[in-house]
Each structure stands twice: as structure tokens, then as C-alpha cells.
Amino acid sequence: MTERVVVLAGGVGGSRFALGVRSAMGDGAELTIVANTGDDLWLSGVRLQPDVDSIVYALAGVNDAERGWGRAGESEHVSGELRKWGAGWPWFTLGDLDLGLHLARTGWLREGLTPTQVIARMAERWPLGARVLPMTDTEVDTTVTVRNGSSTRTMHFQEWWTRHRATLEPLHFDNPGIRQALPAPGVAEAIAAADVVLLAPSNPVVSIGPIVAVPGIGDALRITSAPIVGVSPVIGGRVVRGMADICLAAIGVATDASAIASHYGSRDRGGLVDAWLLAEEDAALAPTVAAAGIRSIVTPLWMRDEPTAKALAEAALVAARG
Helix, strand or coil, X not given: CCCEEEEEECHHHHHHHHHHHHHHCXXXXXXXXEECCCCCEEECCEEECHHHHHHHHHHHCCECXXXXXXXXXXXXXXXXXXXXXXXXXXXXXXXXXXXHXXXXXXXXXXXXXXXXXXXXXXXXXXXXXXXXXXXXXXXXXXXXXXXXXXXXXXEEHHHHHHXXXXXXXXXXXXXXXXXXCCECCCHHHHHHHCCEEXXXXXCHHHHHHHXXXXXXXXXXXXXXXXXXXXXXXXXXXXXXXXXXXXXXXXXXXXXXXXHHXXXXXXXXXXXXXXXXXXXXXXXXXXXXXXXXXXXXXXXXXXXXXXXXXXXXXXXXXXXXXX
């Protein structure tokens, strides 16, 4: 019997985890990755999908593993030229190889293809060993409202994250239009048919949050017969990468593995997860997770390379099957 696994993912942690899951799955298993598209944006006339691309590049083996994002062997001639023209965002670098994909994507979108169809076309060039789906085909880019002196200011998430390095105090995050969005074709169906659903150790607020906020996806997760296992993005009270701690603080969640588990909530109590992987450094938090109605599993969480990412994925799959 074919095992069907669905992973919800975004960001560098999500792409590394997706690669590990693919390595950990048995022959003939079916892997579907639902990618966050809240990070998407229009820049210099082209459509960027950072999380989608990070996942696709990782699965295709063309990613820059050292930086954790973008293509290996990149050059930045076009970004340099754009800066000379005063175009785009001078603090947001577009690699030349990366820009080639953005141009192709934009052309296909202009021709009438959906983001789902664009990703499928990308997979024709690179065998991915998985089906990658956007969370929705609707544009629901993430915005951040920040404190600006005595007033407030709203900007695209990428400006806050990349330009300001999350140093401006966020008051709240939004995805304009998400209440009218629909899950991308195949997303709800994949969750319904899954044998296992995994929440990657991605940013709970701006990576996993937008996915489950798409009407229909949260409900599909709550009613699927598949066990849902989440992986903590926090180890020893610290985020593994990025500024997720600042995002968590904005929604009133502590940078704590058990607090994030409670944020997702137990499915028995109307939440999203059945089991939660904790780092060995956070073993003392296992009783707190259990008190929230979530089964906890203590295991190494560091993904330093593909073997450790595979080991983490194997632990998540074992937790689901157990």
C-alpha cells in the first residue's frame, strides 16, 4: 500500500525538512508539499515566490545550501544594473539564475497559467520526487503593521524582514484577501487522503500561519484521519534561524517549544496537531506539552545536513505511525 505524506512548509527550515522527508520515505511513497505563498511579492515587474522556490531548488538539488536560499553558483549582474537605474529594492538582491525563473513565471502568469500550473511546469525541468503545491492560487501577500513613533506603518513582509531585519516592532501580520482565497487545487484533497501530515519546523506565524489561514485548509487538517505531527522550530528557547521570536512575540506566544505546541493546539481540543517533536534540549517541557493534550516526542532537531534532516524526518514519521 502506498504511503501518502503531506508536509506543510515554508522558509529555509521548511525546505531542509522537505528534503529530509523525501529521503526518509520508502520506495513508492507519495510526498506532497504545501508551500507558503504569503512571502510572495511583485518586484521590478516580476512575480517572486521565495518559499516555493526554496523548496523547489532544494528538491532539485540546485539550491545554495550554504546560504540556505537561492541558486547555487549565482551571479548578481542584473541586481547591480537595477541599482544603477534606481529600480526595485536595492537591499533585496535578485540573483541572475533566480531572476530567470521569475521572468519565466511572470510570463506564464501573464499567459493565464495559475501558480499551481507554474510549479508543475517547473517540475517538468527538475524531477523533484514530490508534488509541490502552493497553499492557494490567490495573491495573499503578507503585510506587517509596525509601530512608527506615535503612529503606525504597514509594509510588505519582505521589506520588514529583509530591509529592516525585523527591528521595527510588529503590531500585527495580515494577508489581505485571504478570507476570500481558496486552497490551491489538490491541497484539501491531499490532506484528506493523507496517511501522515507533518508541520515543518517553519516560522509558525508567517510560514505555517498563512497556510492554515486559507479557508478550507484548517478545516481539512482538523478532520483528516491522518495523524498530524508538528516539529518545533525552537531549540533550547531559541529560534533556529531568522527572527521568528519577534513574530511570535507579536501574537503573544513565547519563544518556547511548548508554547508553540499550545499555539497550534491539540486536535482533540479543536487544534491542529496530535504529536509534537521536541529537541533534547527541551525535554523538560514534555509534561507541559502533554498537559495541552499533545503527545510529545523528544529527539534531536538540528538539521545540519541532509543526513540529520533525514533522521529528523524519520523521527516524525515514526511518531505519526506510532
